[in-house]
Amino acid sequence: xTDNELIWRIAGGSGDGIDSTSQNFAKALMRSGLHVFTHRHxxxxxxxxxxxxxxxxxxxxxxxxxxxxxFLLALGDSFARNPQEEAYYGKExxxxxxxxxxxxxxxxxLLYDEGLLDQEDVDETDLEAAAEENGWHVVPMDxxxxxxxxxxxxxxxxxxxxxxxxxxxxxTEEFEELIKQNMSGxxxxxxxNVLQDAYDAAxxxxxDHDIEVPESSHEEEQVILSGSxxxxxxxxxxxxxxxxxYPMTPWTDVFTIMSQHLPEFGGISEQVEDEIAAxxxxxxxSHAGVKAMSGSSGGGFALMSEPLGLxxxxxxxxxxxxxxxxxxxxxxxxxxxxxxxEHVLYTSQGDSARxxxxxxxxxxxxxxxxxAFRIAYEYQIPAIVVYDQKIQxxxxxxxxxxxxxxxNADPGSVLTExxxxxxxxxxxxKFQRFLHEPEDGSNVSPRSVPGQKDGRYLATGNEHNxxxxxxxxxxxxIAQMNRRLGKLDDIRADLDENASxxxxxxPEDADYGILVWGSQQDTVFEAVDRxxxxxxxxxxxxxxxxxxxxxxxxxEWLDSVDEALVVEMNATAQFRxxxxxxxxxxxxxxxxxxxxxxxxxxxxxxVDGFESSINGEDLAASNMKFLPxxxx
Amino acid sequence: MSAFSAIGDDREIDRDEFTPGIExxxxxxxxCGDFGVLKALKQAMPEVGRNPDEVALFTGIGCSGKxxxxxxxxxxxxxxxxxxxxxxxxxxxNPELEVIAAGGDGDGYGIGGNHLIHTxxxxxxxxxxxxxxxxxxxxxxxxxxxxxxxxxSKTQPHGSAKSPIRPLSQxxxxxxxxxxxxxxxxxxxxxxxxAEAIExxxxxxxxxxxxxxxxxxxxxxxxPYTDVQQSDDYDFDVSDRKEAAEMMRQTEEKLYExxxxxxxxxxxxxxxxxxxxxxxxxxxxxxxxxERYFDEDAEWERTYDKLLQHHx
Ligand SMILES: Cc1ncc(C[n+]2csc(CCOP(=O)(O)OP(=O)(O)O)c2C)c(N)n1
Ligand code: SF4
Numbered sequence: 001x002t003d004n005e006l007i008w009r010i011a012g013g014s015g016d017g018i019d020s021t022s023q024n025f026a027k028a029l030m031r032s033g034l035h036v037f038t039h040r041h042x043x044x045x046x047x048x049x050x051x052x053x054x055x056x057x058x059x060x061x062x063x064x065x066x067x068x069x070x071f072l073l074a075l076g077d078s079f080a081r082n083p084q085e086e087a088y089y090g091k092e093x094x095x096x097x098x099x100x101x102x103x104x105x106x107x108x109x110l111l112y113d114e115g116l117l118d119q120e121d122v123d124e125t126d127l128e129a130a131a132e133e134n135g136w137h138v139v140p141m142d143x144x145x146x147x148x149x150x151x152x153x154x155x156x157x158x159x160x161x162x163x164x165x166x167x168x169x170x171x172t173e174e175f176e177e178l179i180k181q182n183m184s185g186x187x188x189x190x191x192x193n194v195l196q197d198a199y200d201a202a203x204x205x206x207x208d209h210d211i212e213v214p215e216s217s218h219e220e221e222q223v224i225l226s227g228s229x230x231x232x233x234x235x236x237x238x239x240x241x242x243x244x245x246y247p248m249t250p251w252t253d254v255f256t257i258m259s260q261h262l263p264e265f266g267g268i269s270e271q272v273e274d275e276i277a278a279x280x281x282x283x284x285x286s287h288a289g290v291k292a293m294s295g296s297s298g299g300g301f302a303l304m305s306e307p308l309g310l311x312x313x314x315x316x317x318x319x320x321x322x323x324x325x326x327x328x329x330x331x332x333x334x335x336x337x338x339x340x341x342e343h344v345l346y347t348s349q350g351d352s353a354r355x356x357x358x359x360x361x362x363x364x365x366x367x368x369x370x371x372a373f374r375i376a377y378e379y380q381i382p383a384i385v386v387y388d389q390k391i392q393x394x395x396x397x398x399x400x401x402x403x404x405x406x407x408n409a410d411p412g413s414v415l416t417e418x419x420x421x422x423x424x425x426x427x428x429x430k431f432q433r434f435l436h437e438p439e440d441g442s443n444v445s446p447r448s449v450p451g452q453k454d455g456r457y458l459a460t461g462n463e464h465n466x467x468x469x470x471x472x473x474x475x476x477x478i479a480q481m482n483r484r485l486g487k488l489d490d491i492r493a494d495l496d497e498n499a500s501x502x503x504x505x506x507p508e509d510a511d512y513g514i515l516v517w518g519s520q521q522d523t524v525f526e527a528v529d530r531x532x533x534x535x536x537x538x539x540x541x542x543x544x545x546x547x548x549x550x551x552x553x554x555x556e557w558l559d560s561v562d563e564a565l566v567v568e569m570n571a572t573a574q575f576r577x578x579x580x581x582x583x584x585x586x587x588x589x590x591x592x593x594x595x596x597x598x599x600x601x602x603x604x605x606x607v608d609g610f611e612s613s614i615n616g617e618d619l620a621a622s623n624m625k626f627l628p629x630x631x632x
Numbered sequence: 633m634s635a636f637s638a639i640g641d642d643r644e645i646d647r648d649e650f651t652p653g654i655e656x657x658x659x660x661x662x663x664c665g666d667f668g669v670l671k672a673l674k675q676a677m678p679e680v681g682r683n684p685d686e687v688a689l690f691t692g693i694g695c696s697g698k699x700x701x702x703x704x705x706x707x708x709x710x711x712x713x714x715x716x717x718x719x720x721x722x723x724x725x726n727p728e729l730e731v732i733a734a735g736g737d738g739d740g741y742g743i744g745g746n747h748l749i750h751t752x753x754x755x756x757x758x759x760x761x762x763x764x765x766x767x768x769x770x771x772x773x774x775x776x777x778x779x780x781x782x783x784x785s786k787t788q789p790h791g792s793a794k795s796p797i798r799p800l801s802q803x804x805x806x807x808x809x810x811x812x813x814x815x816x817x818x819x820x821x822x823x824x825x826x827a828e829a830i831e832x833x834x835x836x837x838x839x840x841x842x843x844x845x846x847x848x849x850x851x852x853x854x855x856p857y858t859d860v861q862q863s864d865d866y867d868f869d870v871s872d873r874k875e876a877a878e879m880m881r882q883t884e885e886k887l888y889e890x891x892x893x894x895x896x897x898x899x900x901x902x903x904x905x906x907x908x909x910x911x912x913x914x915x916x917x918x919x920x921x922x923e924r925y926f927d928e929d930a931e932w933e934r935t936y937d938k939l940l941q942h943h944x
Contacts, residue, residue, distance in 0.1 A: 052802035109825070116667070117721075221944065222944070223940055223943035223944055224682070224836070224943055225943045229943070233935035233939060235936050236935050236936055236939075237936075239925070239932060240720070241921055241924070242724070242725060244721065245909065258647075261939065263914055263915050263916075264938075265933055265938075266917045266921070266924070267917075267921070268724055268725075268910070268916055268917075268921060269722070269915070271725070272717065272750065273746050273747065273749075273750040274746065276714060276717070277714075277717035277747055278717075280710070280714045280718045280721070281717050281718070281720060281721035282721065283722030284708075284717065284718035284719060284720065284722040284725070285691075285722065285724065285725040287708060287722055288688070288721070288722040288729065288922050289725060289726065289922035289925055289926075290725040290726075290921050290922050290925065291925070292721070292725075305710070305719075306711050306714070307714065309776035310710060310711050310714075312810055330703040335881050364672045368905055370933055378765060390801065400936070400940055400943075400944065402682070403934075403935060403936045403940055404936050405934070405936070406934070407932040407933070409924070409925060409930070409932045410925075411925040411926075414925075416635070416926075417635065418765070427653060428652035428653045428654055428704065429653075429684075429704055430704070449636075449922065450685075450686075450688040450706035450722065450726065450729050451635075451638055451639050451685065451686055451688075451706075451726055451729055451922070452635070452636055452637075452638060453636075453637050453638040453685050454638075454685065455685065456704065456705060456706050456707075457706070457707070457711060458700060458701065458707040458708075459707065459708045459709070460707075460709035461693075461709065461710065461711055462709065468707070469654060469701060470698075470701060470709075504765065540767055548810075567941065580904030602805075
């Protein structure tokens with residue numbers, strides 16, 4: 001286990017302020033010079049239930065959540081005081097305390113709010129025995145009491161932060177600064193008092209533990225944000241000014257962020273009646289000349305299948321976001337999974353041409369959303385950004401300069417009115433929008449926008465001739481199909497040249513490989529470091545382009561290793577299947593490590609999984625599945 | 633110069649400009665009511681003074697959906713039931729376009745029913761023409777949401793147990809600000825109503841009675857109809873919601889009793905259109921959004937300058 005790191009877990013009921021408190025905690029640590037990463041776990045419940053967030057802080061960039069954690073702030077579930085529920089569920093308010101025992105490391109600190117949790121009940125949980133066995137430092141404090149004294153009971157979380165700061169000896173300066181920034185008047189004052197009081201009370205306890213919070217400083221100015229922020233900002237910087245959507249977890253995050261900011265950027269947001277309408281509106285706005293996007297999660301994306309196909313057939317640029325959660329059907333609304341890959345690749349009828357990017361982290365959420373817009377509008381094709389509930393909500397710091405990029409409002413391959421005058425027209429007066437062989441030799445035919453003089457054409461989901469008129473002529477059909485599908489090869493070449501989205505990690509000459517996509521990539525990278533420290537010879541390749549698939553890059557890399565383990569968060573090895581399908585070989589070289597219990601991989605699990613796989617052993621852990629090579 | 637110079641061009645418009653030179657006979661059967669809609673629409677265009685390049689026509693799927701193959705404007709033949717959401721967004725993106733949507737009764741009142749309710753509720757500034765032939769035409773004669781109770785078809789061999797939908801009442805209830813019924817057999821009225829609907833600033837729904845001589849032998853064109861605006865027997869105030877509702881109830885009942893009443897049923901001028909409401913609350917720019925992408929002087933803000941401060 002890595003030393004010299006803090007993994008602080010705050011646990012409570014949904015509605016207890018766990019999210020905002022952890023965000024502030026992470027930001028304060030970042031401001032003090034550390035690198036931070038947050039991991040969120042929450043149930044599909046609005047109030048109450050057990051939810052936690054971990055903040056991992058190190059003096060070097062943090063790639064993933066760690067293995068377990070070393071400091072627990074258990075606030076208890078303040079919404080679980082209903083006697084009827086108690087009869088049914090048991091003592092719910094205790095869950096944030098005792099459901100977190102499993103992962104607390106040896107020698108860890110366990111701070112809980114004895115103001116909310118009855119001591120008698122706590123005793124029943126065998127906390128003492130567990131603490132003794134693991135060398136935990138148990139710190140009961142009346143956080144509720146401190147909060148009440150200066151303000152209101154809900155300020156328990158501020159008290160928790162004050163006490164944490166004292167126990168970890170990290171000072172309260174950054175927290176005070178944040179309180180001053182975020183609040184004013186009485187609220188500000190009360191919170192500052194609660195913070196200080198709890199700090200003093202905890203300092204007096206003088207707890208002797210050996211968690212060392214590292215110290216560091218940043219060379220460059222940092223920002224901390226979530227994957228959903230990064231996707232939204234990528235879209236805005238790419239000139240997206242129209243969004244339409246219908247709420248569904250976890251997609252709602254991007255939809256909310258965009259809706260909040262679009263009006264100030266002069267754009268339009270529309271919450272509509274369903275996801276069919278949502279995608280149809282984005283399509284309509286794009287048709288009329290505006291850069292637009294929509295998105296959803298599994299079930300909602302299923303409804304978008306028809307408008308998606310219409311965008312392909314009418315060659316209307318469109319960007320969709322698919323935020324995956326565990327399925328099938330409504331599945332587990334608040335749990336991550338990478339099981340919608342085949343859904344986004346193949347949904348909708350016919351031979352399809354679409355682009356699919358799977359960013360692996362917050363950095364890529366920004367760059368690949370930008371790439372998705374650029375490709376969609378240049379090549380007149382729908383592009384999907386697929387990510388999952390894990391990246392959606394996790395926070396991570398990165399240099400602010402990553403976002404210091406010029407905006408790109410270019411609507412892509414749209415002609416000006418002068419160009420339209422010179423372009424080919426049909427005898428019916430219609431503009432030849434869907435030329436079989438565009439003059440520039442590309443597969444992208446010229447596009448006009450309603451309202452432009454002499455640019456009239458018919459966009460239709462039926463097969464059509466160059467001017468858009470419906471046609472079932474066999475020769476025309478072949479020409480149009482070939483041109484539309486041919487764009488994928490052009491895009492593959494474009495990406496190879498301009499924006500390779502694949503990430504290589506570890507020693508180039510390693511014998512073994514781990515192949516990974518999306519949100520699990522950086523966790524795999526951390527595991528690769530540990531495996532090499534353990535004496536293995538391992539490298540990793542994180543693939544972000546799902547369609548068009550980077551056949552050449554992945555083939556070359558697979559040629560360079562003896563065997564490769566594919567790590568993904570689903571039960572049917574969808575990415576491995578895609579790799580074999582696209583490359584057409586390597587069936588005997590690829591095996592899979594799968595996890596689909598609703599929680600992302602921890603680095604140690606990948607280390608264990610890898611070691612058992614090369615030793616030919618069964619997996620010790622029951623929360624993962626091993627799928628051996630299938631042969632060519 | 634505007635990037636959309638076709639918009640606002642006020643020369644005389646000739647209805648032939650809307651004829652693309654492709655013959656509808658290719659897909660529409662002889663005697664089909666759809667010819668009547670096409671003709672009325674073309675005749676209405678010079679009256680509203682819009683030229684083909686500033687009109688965007690969105691259709692659904694069905695025989696009716698073929699309308700924009702024979703109408704020379706910007707066209708979008710979308711998917712079954714979805715013309716309205718595509719059209720709505722085009723109007724928001726560029727409010728200066730003349731947006732018209734059209735489709736069949738299966739398309740608009742069946743699969744697209746939800747969109748109709750919401751488009752009417754929001755009062756988007758556009759015109760929606762439903763070719764109501766009380767049957768699914770293109771898929772060969774199945775019962776539609778407007779087919780009368782007891783209607784027999786291959787998919788309802790014992791006669792439909794469902795009462796027909798009341799599209800006008802439904803649109804009125806949902807919030808449409810212009811609701812009318814007309815018929816292919818009354819070309820003058822049809823042309824006038826279409827022109828009026830296009831000029832109306834808000835959501836205008838026209839239930840356009842067409843006949844499908846191929847699958848629906850009981851088509852209404854055999855029945856005499858009455859224009860309620862021209863008949864002293866049906867004196868009511870079209871701007872009065874209550875009177876209009878009562879009138880609609882009567883006409884929708886009579887429709888199935890064999891008396892066809894057509895005309896404007898409800899016209900409300902005071903309510904601002906959706907785009908206007910959105911603009912007033914600051915959720916929509918004053919200038920057409922689409923224009924900005926073609927304006928070389930437009931300034932595009934970066935998130936880096938504006939939003940990243942919160943994350944430091
Ligand atoms: C999602 C979907 N379901 C079914 C169809 C098949 N379909 C095509 S047209 C049509 C019915 C059209 O009837 P109507 O809207 O009344 O138009 P008409 O042909 O009578 O003008 C149907 C069911 C389709 N194209 N798409
Ligand atoms: S099937 Fe009916 S609706 Fe379709 S074209 Fe023929 S007559 Fe018209």
